[in-house]
Amino acid sequence: MxxxxxxxxxxxxxxxxxxxxxxxxxxxxxxxxxxxxxxGSGKSTLLYLISTLDKLSDGELLIDDRxxxxxxxxxxxxxxxxxxxxxxxxxxxxxxxxxxxNVLMPAVKTGKSKLLRERxxxxxxEFGLEDKAGRMPGxxxxxxxxxxxxxxxxxxxxxxxFADEPTGNLDSxxxxxxxxxxxxxxxxxxxxxxxxxxxxxxASMAKRKIVxxxxxxxxxxxxR
Amino acid sequence: MLxxxxxxxxxxxxxxxxxxxxxxxxxxxxxxxxxxAHVRITAREELLTxxxxxxxxxxxxxxxxxxxxxSGRKDNPYILAxxxxxxxxxAEPKVTAASPQMVVQAIVKHGKAxxxxxxxxxxxERQLRVSNIEQYMLRGKFSDIGTSGNRIAAGKxxxxxxxxxxxxxxxISAGKSGLVPFRIVGVFRLGVKxxxxxxxxxxxxxxxxxxxxxSRITDIAVRLNDVTEAGSVxxxxxxxxxxxxxxxxxxxxxxxxxxxxxxIVRNSMTVSILIxxxxxxxxxxSLAISHKKREIAILRSMGFLPHxxxxxxxxxxxxxxxxxxxxxxxxxxxxxxxxxxxxxxxxRGLGGNHMLISFDSLIYLKGFGLAFLSACLASxxxxxxxxKLEPIDIIRSENE
Numbered sequence: 001m002x003x004x005x006x007x008x009x010x011x012x013x014x015x016x017x018x019x020x021x022x023x024x025x026x027x028x029x030x031x032x033x034x035x036x037x038x039x040g041s042g043k044s045t046l047l048y049l050i051s052t053l054d055k056l057s058d059g060e061l062l063i064d065d066r067x068x069x070x071x072x073x074x075x076x077x078x079x080x081x082x083x084x085x086x087x088x089x090x091x092x093x094x095x096x097x098x099x100x101x102n103v104l105m106p107a108v109k110t111g112k113s114k115l116l117r118e119r120x121x122x123x124x125x126e127f128g129l130e131d132k133a134g135r136m137p138g139x140x141x142x143x144x145x146x147x148x149x150x151x152x153x154x155x156x157x158x159x160x161x162f163a164d165e166p167t168g169n170l171d172s173x174x175x176x177x178x179x180x181x182x183x184x185x186x187x188x189x190x191x192x193x194x195x196x197x198x199x200x201x202x203a204s205m206a207k208r209k210i211v212x213x214x215x216x217x218x219x220x221x222x223x224r
Numbered sequence: 225m226l227x228x229x230x231x232x233x234x235x236x237x238x239x240x241x242x243x244x245x246x247x248x249x250x251x252x253x254x255x256x257x258x259x260x261a262h263v264r265i266t267a268r269e270e271l272l273t274x275x276x277x278x279x280x281x282x283x284x285x286x287x288x289x290x291x292x293x294x295s296g297r298k299d300n301p302y303i304l305a306x307x308x309x310x311x312x313x314x315a316e317p318k319v320t321a322a323s324p325q326m327v328v329q330a331i332v333k334h335g336k337a338x339x340x341x342x343x344x345x346x347x348x349e350r351q352l353r354v355s356n357i358e359q360y361m362l363r364g365k366f367s368d369i370g371t372s373g374n375r376i377a378a379g380k381x382x383x384x385x386x387x388x389x390x391x392x393x394x395x396i397s398a399g400k401s402g403l404v405p406f407r408i409v410g411v412f413r414l415g416v417k418x419x420x421x422x423x424x425x426x427x428x429x430x431x432x433x434x435x436x437x438x439s440r441i442t443d444i445a446v447r448l449n450d451v452t453e454a455g456s457v458x459x460x461x462x463x464x465x466x467x468x469x470x471x472x473x474x475x476x477x478x479x480x481x482x483x484x485x486x487x488i489v490r491n492s493m494t495v496s497i498l499i500x501x502x503x504x505x506x507x508x509x510s511l512a513i514s515h516k517k518r519e520i521a522i523l524r525s526m527g528f529l530p531h532x533x534x535x536x537x538x539x540x541x542x543x544x545x546x547x548x549x550x551x552x553x554x555x556x557x558x559x560x561x562x563x564x565x566x567x568x569x570x571x572r573g574l575g576g577n578h579m580l581i582s583f584d585s586l587i588y589l590k591g592f593g594l595a596f597l598s599a600c601l602a603s604x605x606x607x608x609x610x611x612k613l614e615p616i617d618i619i620r621s622e623n624e
Contacts, residue, residue, distance in 0.1 A: 048619070053525060081527025082527070092518045092521065094519050
């Protein structure tokens, strides 16, 4: 169980602007990896490529020994639904649904929302939000909304959790709380955690840190 | 909300206008159908031509040159074998009743006032089985005209025009005889001025005497079991008869074409309203999609397929169409209920003296169907566009 990147490239437009210029790396199951770098270094692009949300221009990407570009649209969506969780900088909660319904949203796709209701409540308890289950997102603070987004990303018990600047929209206390949650998830559930951050402190809280400079890997450090 | 209001008002307008127009059409058709005949058999009027006169006077072979070609028509058209016709009609299973009539063009005189009229002579018992004239009687009964005795039922508008009243005597002349006195024993009002101002009903024998054509009839009014078969029955009988056979809708072609025009106007107006509402749905959903891009991205990242997103927005449109169609139909029904209580002076027969409104279930089905269909069509394009959105494009545009 791993994500294998072989000479991964991504370019945009004509004439092409090369964002990623050949990334070679393997992220093993259970790792907690931060991807960091300056603005425009290609860290978010790399995250979206390995999370299958974006298509690569060249190279090879294998997730759990499966070549991603060869997967059909249906396979890819099922894979995302069952194996992957996402947390974005903007929590992107559905404003018409309650906190609990938001958490259960990925389960709606597979028709398991009733089955997973207890797990959703358990997740809300774990994140200290058990009394907010019936609240609409608009009535919650930014930190609480981000925690609900994390709970939502975990409802299907994914093997991989991807996060793009999960602390970017939070103050440092809430940011730290989110990273602590990530650390706990990684430790207790064994979920492979890959997150993008430009904050050096948050980047250093991972077990492994990948630093990108101008679309190339400049550092791949094992921190713990 | 405004879009929903658009669909709702469009449907309500369709239901109310259709109820009103179809009610009016039913009223007029009732008057045309049930006060005259489903099928009318009339003596064929023959024009005088060179050929017809040559055959009558000189035999078909003779070569005749006319200095002035003959013109005009044969006098006193009448049905040649009424007995045969009546026997045939009695044996015909599609026929409910048949009433032989003598229709005479005459002049009516009351004091110094005169007016051109059409005297319809019939046997009251048979006539009542063919038409609903009894419903439209203001004074007296139709059967009071009897089988003889110079008694008549006259249109209210005619009596007003010549200043006569129920119980008085009118003088009528068919041109050949002198003025014959007739007593008014009945007054009717159909609500159709052209009939109420010019029509007098008498007994068959009185009309025959007035026209000096005893035992002859000019028309046979026929009532069928099923009025919708009138056209085909008339067409069949026309093939085998020397007389002219016309169904009620053929006889009133002008009015029927006005109804067709009304239907076209009604449907065009409704379609226009619903097109406006459909554009409303299209705009609202397109706007909603551009506002919900973040949510679309997160759903797609959760594994929702493009067609799941399409379905989501399509359902929104369908909900708008369903609620708009249902509430609009109810609102239209309420408007129809109110309109049916509005009094109309002088109207009798179907609907009494109130406006006749149609509550045909087909109107409501059509209204709902149109609203639903327009909502579905209008939602389809934005829903498709939403389904085509790629999550990564949305996320990138959000981060820019």
